[in-house]
Every structure is written in C-alpha cells, then in structure tokens.
Amino acid sequence: MVLAYAQCMLEAGLNPSEHLYVNCIDIDPIAADMAFIQLSLLGIPAEVITGNALTLKCSRVRYTPVYYINGWEQRRALRQKVDAMKEVMARLVV
Template identity: 60%
Template sequence: MGQFFTPYSLSRLMASVLTGDIEQQLKRCPWVTLDEPTSGAGGMVIAFAEAMLNAGYNPSTQLLVTTTDIDPVAADMTFIQLSLLGIPAIVHTGNTLTLTVSRTRCTPVYWIENWPDRIRSHERIQAMRQFLAGIA
C-alpha cells in the first residue's frame, strides 16, 4: 500500500497557503469545510486547524472535516488525533478512488457541537435564499 506521510513542516506550509481566504469563505457559510481524501494520520488536517487557530478562528466551531483513508490503521490514527484535538470530523475508512466506504466514525466534538443540525439549518437557509432570489 505505498504509504507516504507528508512531513509536518510541509503540511504547515501548505495549510498557511490554504487559509488565506478563510474570511471570504466564512462570509458565505459559518464554517469552512475540508476534505482530505488520503488522510494518513491526519497531519494535513491538523496543520490546517493550527493555521486557522493562528489566524484567530476556532476550528472546533468553524471547521468541518471529512477524511478518508484506505488503510484502517491510518484512518484510526486520524480519528484518534482529531478527536483528541477537538476537531469536528467525519472519518471514513474506504477507497477514495472507487468511492467505497467500509467504516465511518464522527469525532466527539462533531456531536458535541451538534453538526448534523447545524448543516441542516444552513441548507434550509440556503434553499430559502435560492427560492426568494428566483421569485424576485
């Protein structure tokens, strides 16, 4: 399973580049979404959360992560790390290329911050805005 874990210094560099437009993203939605299709141990997600924190944002309430890894051990490492750091995430064990998932877990803060209701509420507001824009 050719595994190559990104050095954390490189993950931090990439995260600092990606967090440049968080303010614009938060104007459209009250949180930023991050999808990591090959999560490994979750280093890229952790670096992004750290960059958000350094920019004055709260990853526990303003970041929603979805990760996938084909290796169950790597997915477990991601789940443990994101859980301990208080990052809301949906962690899949599965194959990103074939879109198959064999296991899904959500970190505790995903449930504590009530993300399912937050997502549904935001979707309803967006649908209402689209409807109102269509009749205007």
C-alpha cells in the same frame, strides 16, 4: 494538512472546534483510525470514513466527539436547507 490548517486558525484567533468541519476518507483502516484519534484528541469536528475515495465505497463512518458536542449534525442539516432554499430562489428570479 488538516492539523496545519487548524494551527493557522488558532494563530488567527479562530477556534477550529467552532469554525472548522473536516471530512476525511482513507482506504487503509489503520490510517483512518489514526486520523480519527488525532482529530478527536485535538477537538476538531470531523467525519472520518474508512473506504475508497475513487469508488465511494465505504466500510465505516465515524464522527469525532466534538462533532456531536458542538452540534455539527444540526449545523450541516441547516446548511443543506439554506442551500436548497437559495437554489429555489435562484430559479424563481431567472
């Protein structure tokens, strides 16, 4: 589904490397490895977790190379700060 969505973005003239961030989790290490390889080769920034999505127990977390190249770590940190500021402002207005 992620790859089909990335293809739709390309067809719409958007660059998935710049406008798409993917978070994947799978309990099977081989499936997680395959997802990591495929997303890495296609240039999609992603966090790939080997773990259980129901219990949230994780054994391995990896980020694709494009995640680091395009600065997604900083983007996510900034997004968290903006969301926190919006929450504070919303409480002040009420």
